[in-house]
Structures are given as C-alpha cells and as structure tokens.
Amino acid sequence: YTRRAERTVDTVCPFCGVGCALTLHVRNGRIDRVDGAPGPANDGRLCVKGRFGMDYVHHPQRLTQPLIRRADAPKDPAILMHGPGGRADHAALLAQFRPATWEEALDVAAAGLARVRDAARAAGLRGRAVPVAGFGSAKGSNEEAYLFQKLMRSAFATHNVDHCTRLCHASSVAALMESIGSGAVSNPVRDCAHADVIVVIGANPVQNHPVAATWIKNAVRRGARLVLADPRRTELARYAWRYLGFTPGSDVALLNALLHVIVTEGLVNEPFVAVRVHPDDLRALREYLRPWSPEAMAPLCGIDPATLREVARAYAGGPASMIFWGMGVAQHSHGTDNVRALIALALLTGQIGRPGTGLHPLRGQNNVQGASDAGLIPMVLPDYRRVGVAAHRAAAEAAWGLAPGTLPDEPGLTVVEILDAAYEGRIRAMLIQGENPAMSDPDAAHARAALARLEHLVVADIFLTETAALADVVLPAAAWPEKTGTVTNTDRLVQLGRPAVAPPGQARADAWILEQLAQRFGLGWDYGIDPHGGAPEPDSGIGRVFDEMRSLMPALAGLSWARMLREGAVTHPVPAPDDPGHPIVFTDRFPTPDGRARLVPARPGAPAEPPDADYPYVLITGRQLEHWHTGAMTRRSAVLDALEPVPHVSVHPALLARLGLQAGQPVRLRTRRGQVTVATRVDEAVPDGVVFWPFAYAEAAANLLTIAALDPVAKIAEVKYCAVAVEAL
C-alpha cells in the first residue's frame, strides 16, 4: 500500500464488543484504509471486519434524505421477499416513499407518535399500557442510548423501551444482577493472560470476537488449560485441553454435574464462601445438587462422568480460572438458569475477584454494554437504577425536568413482548433507531407482520433496512465514523469515537434527531447537538449530554467529558476524577446490599421445541466471521460480501449423505414458523442431527424459522434451538 492519506483519525471499531481501536486513513473524503491502533482491547490487532469492512459507510444505498411513505404504498412485508435471488429489490423498497424535508419529516414523525400517545392518555392508559414503544440501538453511542431512553420515558411516560440486549445477554444480566448485584463482566478479556484454566462455553470467539480469541489462544500457548464446551466443535477446539461437545440444550445438566463434583469432593473454597456468599446459600445448594451426579447427568449431556469430574477438579483447582460465555448459553428459554450455574461455579470455588479469574459474558454488539448502562432497558434507568424504586425515579425526574410522578413504577414491555403487542394492536406506534427487528427478531414473519400493523412507525437508520422498509417515516442517520461519541466494550472500557468523514447528503446524527423530536414534544431539550456529527471538543452538545448522563450514573461519576477527551479510553467504574478505573471488580465485596453474593440453584429446563417425527433435527442460528448480525453493514462491504456472498447452512456430512446430497446443493429448511431454501456446506464441527445457519442473510433470513419462546425471567428468546425438517429438493 503506497497511497498517502490526507489525514488519519483514531476511533473504535463499529462491529463487535471487543472494542478494537483503529486508525482510519482518509483520502478524498472517504475512508481509504484501516489500521489497528494500540488500544487497551486490541493492541493494534484487527479482524477482517475491522480491517476491511468499513466501506459500508460509502455504499451507494446510504440514505441521504428523509422519506415519507406514499399514500398509495400500503405496508406489505411480502415486499421484503420479492427481489433478485430472494433479496428485496432496493428500488422497489425506495419507491414506497417520497422525499421530504427534515422539517416535514420530523413534524410528521412526532405528530404520529403524539397522536397515539394523546389518545391513550385520554383513555387513561399509563405505564406499559401506553401503546407507544421504542427500540434504541447498541450500535449507537452511549449518548444516543441515553437520549433515546430519556425521550421515550419523558415524552410518553412509559418504560416501553428496549434494545438488542434482550435477544443477547438479557439472561446473563438477569442472573448476574440477582446473584452479585451487577450485570457487567468482572475481568477483561486480556486478563486471561493470568488464567491457569479458561472455560469457554456456548461461544465461538474465533468467529464472533476474533481479537478476543487471539488473547485466549496466546494464553493457551503460554500454558493455560482451555476447556471448550459447545455442541459445535468450533475452531477453538484445536487449542482445547478438553472439548465438551455436549447435547444442545443440556447446559444445566452439564454445569450442575460440575457443581455436584465441587460440593461432594471437598472442592468448595470454604474461606471465600464464608465471607463473600450469603450464609444460608451453600447448605441449600449442596442439598439441591445431591441428585445431579456426573453419572446421572452423562446420558443427558452426552459427556462421560470421568471427563466431567476431571474438568470440575481442574476448574476448582485453578489456581486462577476464568469463564467466558456467549449466546450459546444465553439465548435459551432456560438461559437465566444456565448463567446461574456458571455464577455458582465461580462463587463456590472463589474464582472471582482476582487476576485471571472471573465471569465474562462476551458482549456481542460494540456498545451493548454501554447502551445497557445508559438505561436502554425497560426495567432500569441509567446505571441499572430500578424503575420500581421511588428514589431512583425521583432522581431521573428531577434531572430531566419532569413533574414528580411522571415515570411509572412498573417495568415496560421487552422486545418480543412489544412486537407481540404490536401484532395484537396494544402497541400502535414505535420509534426505532438503528435496530432491524424485521431481521433480528425470532419468528421474523410474525415480527414483520407486527411492524406492518403499526399505525405509525418512525425509523432512523443509515440504510433502508428491512425494518425501515415497513416505516411511515424514515430518517437518514449518520454512521459511526461520521460522528463524535463514546461506546463501552465488553470489558467496561469506555472509548471515544471521532468523526473521520462527513455524513452523506442530508444524513444527520442520531443524537440531533432525538433532540429535534424532543423539542417537538415540548421537552425543552437544548444541548445544541451538531447535526453533522460534531467534533470531539470540550464545549459541544454531545459533551453536555455525556456530562448529564454521568450525573445519573455513579459508575461514571469521575469520568467527565473533558477527561474523556483527554484520555480517550477509561474502564468503569470510575467513582472519582482521580480514579484510574477498574478493569477487575468484586475484589473485596459484591455490589449487593450486604456485599455478599447469592447462590441460586439452576433449575432444569428443556428446550421449548424438541425434535419430533415431523421436525427431526435441531436448528442453531448464529453469526459468522465475515458478516455482522443482520448484514445491514457487512453485506454492503465489498470485501466482506465477496468473501461470503451467499447463505449456507452447515450440515454434518452424515446427514448430507442420508439426504443423498452433495455439498453446495440446496435444501429446504422447514419449521412450524416457515420455510426457506438455502445451499448446504459440509461442516464436521456440527453434530449429526444439528444444522447451523447464520442470520445475516436477508434473502434467506434464519429468523423466519426460529421460535419466540421466552426465558420467563429475562424474556430472551430461544433463537439457539428449535426443531427443523431438512429436505432435499
């Protein structure tokens, strides 16, 4: 590479939760090249998405002007399926709309939301019964997440506001909050350099958190023993000391068997438990675990008893043992119980609060940690202040200039509940910013029908996504490399993003869009946010938002906007201005009322839809290295789309042989929700009887087949497991 950049800009990767720092080389107003920068999370490393995936910013399909649905264009989800190769025809999607000025689009957007709200108020509806809801985004900045939840709560007096964390780590956060009082990770990824034993369960970091995987591989090369537990024998298995290819959906059987070994073989760290765990919990858990012996669980989880005992002894004996987990644990109708068992492993053995130990739910999106911290969740305000606590509501009302009693005391509806309510007419208007539920939500045909039934849908995004195509008003947004803001990675590391290029056409920063809407609702917001993304300057609208946000967040109390600009990357909690931040937490107490953790038994939970005679196989959905989530960005990246241009379902060779097919030939996948035709790929990592399918492809959307069965605690959907028929064509 010999071309010289006109300038370089340091920012953060917009894809996964690892939060790699990168340097954008800008030439002729375009991002011309990307290098890894020496950030705390990556130390210069990048994966293929960070290095080659930024050209989505300049794709010709970027939205460049506000759009309003034409009166003669009824909303029809079928339009998403009828195009070349089964992919929606972009021109046909655009033709549903007419261009509008920002003034008109914002007026129409706000008026539609206000109309539904006012009718509800007149009918006496309050709280979650208010038929208005919002989906913010973990792809936006912390400031945008904060403003989004503030807008929904202030303008509509409802907590019906959520984002993709509901489909991601909601079960992890629910179990962690219940047990140790915090939903965040205890130790950063790179702390695995100090671990003797590393457990990775239900996660495929080589594909989904690639730079994090490099730190884990380095730890193994240094001598750490890696236990990989996953029904798929993923690439990380090559580095594993023990690979546990357990039966899909049997997580609780596997983990409770490990816990049984720990409590029956004298492996409990009694001094740790005596001071760090609630006094009655160990006795109760010991009793509960009595029947869960490895011998009893082996037939359920498919792992032999000797291996289960060996792994439990290794983890407990450490000396430093660390657990990573991902969607394979969380996205189940018993996801909260899965995580309860992982927490119990760490607590019983004292493998938390020290270097090389701890619990790390690998966050997916680049800012899912920050969006959750900022309160983009229906049950909590910023910094996880419960909406049911009067003092927490009063503090938010005072900070936001709301009349006392404005905020309801019951949590709002969650993502899947909101779309169910939309389908049934109980939610009638929505604001969606940067999320694509028409692709990402389970049972996507139902989700699309629900979106189409809304009286008024406003979507702000950078592309005319499958969700935006069902909107009444579409607002063109600035992309991440076009604006200033902060994001928080999986390690709780808050990093500053800086703009490298200008938004195209009339695209505007999401924070500015929210401020404009708030003004139309009479909320009196006056941050002075720059519509064009702004610069990282001390006196800026985004800076004023950041400082207001941290005034409500003790975890960020010592991290002013001025300090953020100065240091660029700080790990929260940061309780005081001179506090350096805390990569490792829970060193001496847990953030619970008495400082002690709770041990909560993990109850057995079966998958909601096991295979049967009609649907004899198991469908697992997930991601792949080259594409990010619903594909809105990476499918528009030339290099990434060239690497993986078409969807494939991964099938074990034995199943392919039984179907009488060669690799590459298509199959029909059919579940009780729908059917899709997709090409096959031979993959010996997938167990016979299981098929794996990434959900990034609009022309064969995996979520058309998934089930919306919910975990009863966290309301996360079981997109990791449903029964499927696989048929040769």
Ligand code: SF4
């Ligand atoms: Fe971006 Fe994640 Fe890849 Fe790092 S590992 S470059 S954050 S996608």
